[in-house]
Amino acid sequence: MAYIKDERPQTMMLDGSWAVGAYRYKALPLLKEFASALKDKKILGSFCSGCGKVVVPPRNICGRCHQRMDEKIVVSELGAITCFVVSPPVQKGKYKLFGMDPVETGILKEGEELIPVFVRFDGSDANVNCLLLNADPKKVFIGMRVKAVWAKELKGALSDLEGVEPLEK
Amino acid sequence: MRQVAIIGCGQTKHSSRRRDVSVAELVAEAVYNALADAGMTMKEVDGIVCGNMQGFGGVAQPDLWLGDWVGANNKQVIRIATGGTTGGSVGQGALYAVASGRFDVALAVAWEKHSDSKEAGATTGLMHVGAGNLFLALNYGLSLKNLIATTAVGAAAGVAVYQARCYMHRSGCTIEHLDMVSAKARRNAAKNPYAHLQWPNCQPEDIAKTEIVAYPFRYGHICPASDGASCIVVAEEKIARKKCKQPAWLKGLASYSDEENQLQSEGYGGVGVIDPSEQMGARMSAKKAYSMAGIVDPKKEIDLAEIYQPFPSQELIFSERLGLFDEGTAWRYMEKGETDIQGRIPISVSGGVNATNAIGSSALQRILESALQIMGKAGEHQAPKKIKNAIAHGWGGVTNYITVTVLGDSPRR
Numbered sequence: 001m002a003y004i005k006d007e008r009p010q011t012m013m014l015d016g017s018w019a020v021g022a023y024r025y026k027a028l029p030l031l032k033e034f035a036s037a038l039k040d041k042k043i044l045g046s047f048c049s050g051c052g053k054v055v056v057p058p059r060n061i062c063g064r065c066h067q068r069m070d071e072k073i074v075v076s077e078l079g080a081i082t083c084f085v086v087s088p089p090v091q092k093g094k095y096k097l098f099g100m101d102p103v104e105t106g107i108l109k110e111g112e113e114l115i116p117v118f119v120r121f122d123g124s125d126a127n128v129n130c131l132l133l134n135a136d137p138k139k140v141f142i143g144m145r146v147k148a149v150w151a152k153e154l155k156g157a158l159s160d161l162e163g164v165e166p167l168e169k
Numbered sequence: 170m171r172q173v174a175i176i177g178c179g180q181t182k183h184s185s186r187r188r189d190v191s192v193a194e195l196v197a198e199a200v201y202n203a204l205a206d207a208g209m210t211m212k213e214v215d216g217i218v219c220g221n222m223q224g225f226g227g228v229a230q231p232d233l234w235l236g237d238w239v240g241a242n243n244k245q246v247i248r249i250a251t252g253g254t255t256g257g258s259v260g261q262g263a264l265y266a267v268a269s270g271r272f273d274v275a276l277a278v279a280w281e282k283h284s285d286s287k288e289a290g291a292t293t294g295l296m297h298v299g300a301g302n303l304f305l306a307l308n309y310g311l312s313l314k315n316l317i318a319t320t321a322v323g324a325a326a327g328v329a330v331y332q333a334r335c336y337m338h339r340s341g342c343t344i345e346h347l348d349m350v351s352a353k354a355r356r357n358a359a360k361n362p363y364a365h366l367q368w369p370n371c372q373p374e375d376i377a378k379t380e381i382v383a384y385p386f387r388y389g390h391i392c393p394a395s396d397g398a399s400c401i402v403v404a405e406e407k408i409a410r411k412k413c414k415q416p417a418w419l420k421g422l423a424s425y426s427d428e429e430n431q432l433q434s435e436g437y438g439g440v441g442v443i444d445p446s447e448q449m450g451a452r453m454s455a456k457k458a459y460s461m462a463g464i465v466d467p468k469k470e471i472d473l474a475e476i477y478q479p480f481p482s483q484e485l486i487f488s489e490r491l492g493l494f495d496e497g498t499a500w501r502y503m504e505k506g507e508t509d510i511q512g513r514i515p516i517s518v519s520g521g522v523n524a525t526n527a528i529g530s531s532a533l534q535r536i537l538e539s540a541l542q543i544m545g546k547a548g549e550h551q552a553p554k555k556i557k558n559a560i561a562h563g564w565g566g567v568t569n570y571i572t573v574t575v576l577g578d579s580p581r582r
Binding site: 031131159160162 | 382
């Protein structure tokens with residue numbers, strides 16, 4: 001009656017490549033604008049004439065009042081943490097993402113504790129999800145003042161904004 | 170709008186691997202159980218509303234080919250998929266279809282079979298849903314470290330952990346309270362023969378022994394990925410009165426969406442303007458559903474709640490957003506045992522999503538379990554108090570889409 005009765009250790013595997021660059025359908029010109037502004041250490045947001053809110057990264061339409069958000073605003077590189085998470089120390093072989101081990105591929109370091117945070121840059125109303133760098137995980141708190149950490153070489157790419165770090169050490 | 174009631178409930182045993190059945194057989198099991206419970210045959214059913222979460226389970230669009238397994242030959246079939254809320258939308262779809270007069274009897278069928286994909290909910294699940302949203306950022310030079318650490322942090326658990334942190338900051342609730350909620354879910358599930366993670370007499374200390382996944386979540390806090398299906402039989406007033414001694418009447422329903430508050434997919438890591446624990450969609454849905462049900466003070470008039478709580482913090486957050494407690498106070502009442510099965514307002518007495526999560530089916534199960542409590546058919550996990558009004562909640566979309574269904578022991582006035 002049924003057709004999948006055999007227990008297999010895993011689904012059949014096929015070798016191949018995944019063209020992640022093919023995900024273009026949502027790639028907005030806005031994101032490009034945001035990325036290129038990072039080259040000049042500028043963080044762009046969009047202003048809503050309906051509710052007066054500034055959203056970072058910019059978007060076309062306000063989520064709440066459905067007004068077009070045509071005006072771009074540069075927000076401060078200083079901000080405050082609105083939420084944070086501390087990961088357990090990263091371990092090799094613990095998990096895989098997109099089929100790769102982050103430690104093996106050198107993306108993350110063994111024993112590193114990651115602190116993803118929400119940051120509200122001054123002059124904006126949105127939470128930006130990024131990494132808190134150069135900080136003691138035990139001393140992080142909501143409301144902590146932070147500033148942007150810029151890449152050594154600025155390329156006009158999202159990687160230019162490496163994350164944020166505490167303002168006072 | 171016509172009076173509508175739920176007159177039959179059926180579900181399958183939930184476990185991590187139902188390898189004894191295919192998707193179609195699994196779903197058929199729930200349909201048979203529901204029809205048997207209602208004392209009806211497929212001939213009396215006019216139409217079927219069905220769905221599972223899009224992209225899950227490793228089988229593409231099962232609704233397109235499993236129709237005949239659920240008795241849909243020569244019947245109208247509607248598929249609805251709204252992410253985690255799918256079951257809630259499917260249930261409401263059937264309720265709307267009967268209320269409108271289009272169908273006299275409708276089935277709402279929802280399911281998920283995670284074990285058909287190798288990495289449950291990953292390769293074919295949330296990763297499938299999220300990939301398009303996340304990978305576009307790679308075109309603009311997002312570093313892999315940032316992609317892993319922020320945008321892709323742990324799928325739904327990653328989303329909920331921020332929400333939990335915001336809630337705890339706002340309310341003063343601690344990780345020990347989350348242990349209590351999860352222990353309660355496991356204990357309740359032990360009384361529910363269909364539930365997945367059953368742990369009789371589970372205590373908060375048992376949960377506290379489990380490893381931290383991302384503070385404040387421990388391994389013991391997190392819902393399983395289940396295989397399972399559920400089905401309800403929805404009928405109009407005359408048939409309901411004839412076929413069922415105590416139907417669960419529809420009193421109010423609503424589903425509101427809010428601004429996407431996490432993984433704002435147009436940006437790369439922008440997470441919206443609002444606090445993810447704010448949940449305006451839940452507040453609005455509850456308000457609308459209560460006004461339709463004629464409920465003025467939910468704190469007094471709601472006797473039981475089935476909340477979509479894959480993570481323990483969400484039981485606390487949503488019980489407040491649905492107006493059952495004042496903001497920031499749910500954990501105090503939970504601590505006192507008021508939300509226990511014997512308590513003043515039992516919450517998630519079935520064990521809820523924290524104990525059983527066949528995603529597409531989970532929100533329909535909330536409606537189903539509320540109906541069982543009103544019909545007095547819940548068995549060992551029947552709440553001892555008289556249930557006049559119960560509320561069933563669903564959470565999903567991109568964390569911003571809510572369904573709320575209020576059921577009662579008498580028709581809406």
